Amino acid sequence: MRGLVIKNTGSWYQVKTEDGRLVECKIKGNFRLKGIRSTNPIAVGDNVQIIMNQEGTAFISEIEDRKNYIVRRSSNLSKQSHILAANLDQCLLVVTVNYPETSTIFIDRFLASAEAYQVPVKIIFNKVDAYDEDELRYLDALINLYTQIGYPCFKISAKNGDGLEEVKQALEGNITLFSGHSGVGKSTLINALLPDIDIKTAEISTYHNKGMHTTTFSEMFSVTGDGYIIDTPGIKGFGTFDMKDEEVSHYFREIFETSDKCKYNNCTHRHEPGCAVRKAVEQHLISESRYTSYLNILEDKEEGKYRAAY
Ligand SMILES: Nc1nc2c(ncn2[C@@H]2O[C@H](COP(=O)(O)OP(=O)(O)OP(=O)(O)O)[C@@H](O)[C@H]2O)c(=O)[nH]1
Numbered sequence: 001m002r003g004l005v006i007k008n009t010g011s012w013y014q015v016k017t018e019d020g021r022l023v024e025c026k027i028k029g030n031f032r033l034k035g036i037r038s039t040n041p042i043a044v045g046d047n048v049q050i051i052m053n054q055e056g057t058a059f060i061s062e063i064e065d066r067k068n069y070i071v072r073r074s075s076n077l078s079k080q081s082h083i084l085a086a087n088l089d090q091c092l093l094v095v096t097v098n099y100p101e102t103s104t105i106f107i108d109r110f111l112a113s114a115e116a117y118q119v120p121v122k123i124i125f126n127k128v129d130a131y132d133e134d135e136l137r138y139l140d141a142l143i144n145l146y147t148q149i150g151y152p153c154f155k156i157s158a159k160n161g162d163g164l165e166e167v168k169q170a171l172e173g174n175i176t177l178f179s180g181h182s183g184v185g186k187s188t189l190i191n192a193l194l195p196d197i198d199i200k201t202a203e204i205s206t207y208h209n210k211g212m213h214t215t216t217f218s219e220m221f222s223v224t225g226d227g228y229i230i231d232t233p234g235i236k237g238f239g240t241f242d243m244k245d246e247e248v249s250h251y252f253r254e255i256f257e258t259s260d261k262c263k264y265n266n267c268t269h270r271h272e273p274g275c276a277v278r279k280a281v282e283q284h285l286i287s288e289s290r291y292t293s294y295l296n297i298l299e300d301k302e303e304g305k306y307r308a309a310y
């Protein structure tokens with residue numbers, strides 16, 4: 001029988017079967033997956049085959065190929081990773097123009113890593129109830145910028161409910177991960193979307209065993225329209241990844257499109273003659289803030305800091 005893993009409590013997995021039942025499952029057999037040394041072979045979001053037993057519980061016998069997954073490295077010492085969630089359909093990045101301010105560098109780095117992981121992102125601008133005129137103008141400019149690049153944007157107040165209907169629609173039929181840095185209102189938003197569950201009290205814990213093994217129990221919450229929200233503490237972004245200088249621009253959509261016209265095909269868009277990207281920035285066809293974020297990643301990469309940033 002096929003099912004979706006919606007909760008991982010360490011020793012048990014809760015699987016929702018295709019006919020809508022919730023079944024407590026254990027793993028049977030050896031689940032070493034190609035290419036990953038993981039502390040947990042199965043994560044929320046995995047599609048699995050289960051074999052029912054007489055007690056009404058089941059064994060997970062097979063795991064289907066993942067379209068993507070996010071990991072956290074268990075510790076610096078071990079090379080093992082902990083898979084936090086699999087098969088994400090999208091990520092909703094919650095940001096704020098103020099209280100606290102989310103920088104465009106943070107947004108653009110997040111978008112770049114999501115591009116690398118091939119997870120579509122939508123941006124939620126929260127706390128619109130709290131902004132003054134200048135902040136609202138800046139907010140609209142940002143929405144304009146990111147919508148044009150191809151990232152859908154939402155303007156909401158998790159506090160008073162403005163804009164929540166559009167967010168609910170975006171959740172339908174999708175497995176969604178919420179991200180955003182501390183204080184932007186993720187918990188407030190998720191609680192508003194899931195009034196029956198208090199996220200802060202959801203059963204999620206972490207334990208350490210000789211400093212080598214860390215497990216985060218994660219859970220997906222059902223939303224109307226066959227969608228799920230993943231809220232795993234500690235995920236601020238995607239994992240780390242290595243890339244060459246000339247690859248960074250692949251993760252900035254509009255820079256990548258323009259780079260076709262650069263004189264050199266390995267142009268890094270910094271000092272090279274005949275760089276179409278720099279020209280587009282001068283002509284305000286590419287935003288200065290996006291270009292700055294792009295340079296910022298290149299610089300950090302050179303200093304070996306980029307990996308540490310996520
Ligand atoms: N004015 C206003 N305040 C909000 C809104 N949403 C959240 N807040 C407030 O912002 C603060 C942080 O909200 P949280 O929901 O805890 O933020 P979080 O992103 O979950 O933060 P972490 O748990 O640290 O990751 C709280 O004091 C909320 O009441 C909003 O739409 N408008």
Ligand SMILES: [Zn+2]
Nearest residue numbers: 262267269275
């Ligand atoms: Zn160039």
